[in-house]
Amino acid sequence: MTEEQAEQADDVDEDVEDGTTDDEASGLQAGDFVKLGYTARTVEEEQLVDTTDPDVAEEEGVDDQQTEFKPRTIVLGEGHIFEAVEDEIVGAEAGDSGTVTIPAEEAFGEHDPDDVETISAEKIDEDDRYPGAHVQIEGRTGHITTIIGGRARVDFNHPLAGEDVEYDYEIVDVVDDREERAAGLFEMYLDVSPELEIEVDEVEEEVPVEPDDEDEDAEPEFETEVVEKETLYVESTPQLTMNQQWMFSKQQIAQDVIDKVGVDRVIVQEIIDGAGGMMGGMGGMMSGMGAGGGDIEDALEDADVDADEIVDELEADADE
Template sequence: MAIQKGDFIKLNYTGRFEDGRIFDTTNEELAKQEEIYNPRGLYGGDVVIVGAGHTIEGLDEDLEGKEAGYSGTVSIPPEKAFGPSNPKLIETISITKLQDRNVHPGMPVEVDGKRGVVSRVIGRRVTVDFNSPLAGKTVTYEYTIEKLLEEVVEKIQGLLALYTGMRDMEVEIADGVAKIYIPTGLTFNQRWLMAKNRVASELFKYAELKEVQLIEKLTAEAEAEVPVPAEPEAEANAEAEEEPSETQE
């Protein structure tokens, strides 16, 4: 069956720059080899809803019409990847604003709470690019659609993993009502507090639920530390809306 908007799929991918450098992958071993491994990341594949903005526009569009098991490669221009470079975010400042004054092009710096990269040094003046390192780049994604999800519980667990970095959270379904048992530690996580309404909204729209109950689960045993959800690199388009996990940037 052809993949269409609104489908829940499990997706494995690797994102590369034009020079072949990898900036994002769902393959844990590859991430370690390329020295981009995030210990808080969730590897092994992301569950995304096609057309819901869970990944960059160009990849999202390429998924439509494919079938489960498909593997392929797509080249994506900046406009449908992580956006063009904004010249207003390139600033020339005095070197005195930097803690380390032994600067050179390519050096990451932080100025007034903003992170950027030095692009030029002339005398005591430094040009810093505060754009995302992915902005203005044409990227290539190699991806495999591992599975088309059919079961509602599986869809919910996959979506929760995307937003929280936690797999196989306890879920019960009855008469269009989903009961999701939330570990205590997660209830204090700022990212989850901002994302939970979007999770519920997407479940109403794409999983045809009529009610979502988020239930804080307490146990006698001490709970394991809840991981802080990582920012998926491939989800930069939705970050402004407090987005989920390639993709994870």
């Protein structure tokens, strides 16, 4: 072994001892939360696919949607963005930017001619019988390319199938704050930004007691202990409550937040403000009638309130 080789071997031994190597990964890695700004367009037609830029959204006429255009928080290594873009970001730093071209097969798939079918127009709602309409046929989503007489040509490929996509991105920041991370996950999954905070609670918990070695057949016993749990409190806004993705997948979403943010549990709180005005007056009237035995319709009439109208509104709400 030459002197140079001996020195290299010593360097390797030192690296192993302190847990580092010359090839140790640097920069952003899988599991990191990053705030990403981006605009994606098809290469051939330059059709907008998605953007976080409010100026681009305004130029394209999509800024009237119920969406806030701003950089989005994603987790590297979780498939939240195209793999080719993720590969570019891994190892990069906050402030870096770039452009990645994603081939069709890795974006929205190649266009498959076998997924273009002719079907009876009777299977399509009358309001959707026109070229370009997006339709649901027997559980499949497609768009009408042509419709003549009683027959419609429906393309069940993704509307952007066969299109290469150009993806301009900028790594705006690395997200370290855990509440920001949780908020970013909710925005990514639900496009909703609920108020939330992390608190440490003391919770009573039943824990098993070690059995007596002499009594192997004894029933398991438990005792109550007070333990600390990190809790993510989320305010249940109407936007969150009525979000279909949340309605059907709240358990999976909450578990993912627990795993990625590192809290022990998620508590969704519904806040109901005290009612005033008419309802306050109604409460006073009700208590007065309870004491005096008056008639509810007479009381409503005295208060210039239409009882039939209230009943109709309550029934309508119940039907909804």
